[in-house]
Amino acid sequence: xxxxxxxxxxxxxxxxxxxxxxxxxxxxxxxxxxxxxxxxxxxxxxxxxxxxxxxxxxxxxxxxxxxxxxxxxxxxxxxxxxxxxxxxxxxxxxxxxxxxxxxxxxxxxxxxxxxxxxxxxxxxxxxxxxxxxxxxxxxxxxxxxxxxxxxxxxxxxxxxxxxxxxxxxxxxxxxxxxxxxxxxxxx
Numbered sequence: 001x002x003x004x005x006x007x008x009x010x011x012x013x014x015x016x017x018x019x020x021x022x023x024x025x026x027x028x029x030x031x032x033x034x035x036x037x038x039x040x041x042x043x044x045x046x047x048x049x050x051x052x053x054x055x056x057x058x059x060x061x062x063x064x065x066x067x068x069x070x071x072x073x074x075x076x077x078x079x080x081x082x083x084x085x086x087x088x089x090x091x092x093x094x095x096x097x098x099x100x101x102x103x104x105x106x107x108x109x110x111x112x113x114x115x116x117x118x119x120x121x122x123x124x125x126x127x128x129x130x131x132x133x134x135x136x137x138x139x140x141x142x143x144x145x146x147x148x149x150x151x152x153x154x155x156x157x158x159x160x161x162x163x164x165x166x167x168x169x170x171x172x173x174x175x176x177x178x179x180x181x182x183x184x185x186x187x
Contacts, residue, residue, distance in 0.1 A: 001030045013042055024048075028056060037063060037072055045079060057081050061088070068096025070104040074111070086112045093117055 004012060004027065012022050028043035041060050047053040057076060064072035065088055073092050077084035093108035097117070106121035121127075 001026060003027075003030055003034065003036075009039070009042075013046065025052060025056065032056075032059070037069070038075070041072070041075065045081065054082060065092045066095055068092055068094075068099045068101050068104050068108070070096060070101075070107040070111075074107070077111075084111075090114060097121070 011017065012027070016022075024043040024046045028040040028047070031037070031040035031043065037060050041057065044053060044056040044060065047056065060072065061076050061082055061084070063069070064076065070092055073084055073088065076082055089108045089112035093105050093112055093114060094117075096102070096105035096108055102121055102125050106118065106125065106127070109117035109121055
């Protein structure tokens with residue numbers, strides 16, 4: 001089966017024409033065979049038969065777990081068609097770590113609540129969350145993830161940014177304004 005073009009796919013998914021029916025399972029299977037799992041999931045979500053939908057989405061979920069694709073597993077979890085357990089997240093985190101997908105491993109470890117793996121991935125990525133940022137989070141989960149309330153992270157980073165800057169002299173105050181001949185302007 002030929003895969004639909006981007007425009008055809010958009011029309012099928014978001015502006016379906018009753019005069020042009022399509023087989024969501026067949027198109028999803030075609031995308032899945034090509035390794036294009038996010039697009040396959042787009043079509044599987046529109047399958048009307050719940051048993052078939054769960055079976056196909058379950059295949060994508062298994063693939064995401066085994067390959068360490070936290071993005072895809074998170075998408076499945078957010079849609080609610082299938083439950084995603086902490087064990088699923090843990091398996092995804094370990095697969096991502098083995099594959100060298102450190103950001104996926106970190107995201108999965110956060111979802112699984114694996115403190116040791118979170119710390120290991122943050123250290124490997126250089127993403128240790130400063131205490132000033134963690135203290136401003138709305139919940140313990142956000143503190144672990146480095147999330148803060150709106151506006152606070154930027155202010156905290158600005159306040160501590162000079163200490164972490166790679167520019168020489170970044171901790172010094174900016175030079176005083178002069179009138180061009182080295183003398184300070186009179187007020």
